[in-house]
Amino acid sequence: MADALAERCTMLGGPVIGLMQAVMGSQVNPIRFVEVIERAREIQRIVAQGADDVQDAAYTRWAATAPTVLDEIVDGAEHRDRERVWAAFSDPERGLNALAAACAGQPGW
Structure with a gap:
């Protein structure tokens, strides 16, 4: 149902942008790992619905793969492993770009 997809993409839009900013920031400033964890957990709560x-x-x-990917991002951030965080976040098949492709054309995406 297109309405359900639009609703889910709307719910995820802000948290995904926040995670993207935090992940990029964590690549140069380790203090941003705290924010990476917060944003990833926020997305986990939405996905859990x-x-x-x-x-x-x-x-x-x-x-279907989001919980595992988000766990990898959180674990990487908890260990201050910027390469692991980036690898999980940017994975072409399971990362957040796969969500962006699914939400393409939705408002804010």
């Missing part, structure tokens, strides 16, 4: 109502293959594919 489920995706049963979203009838979009790209979104459901991303949502």
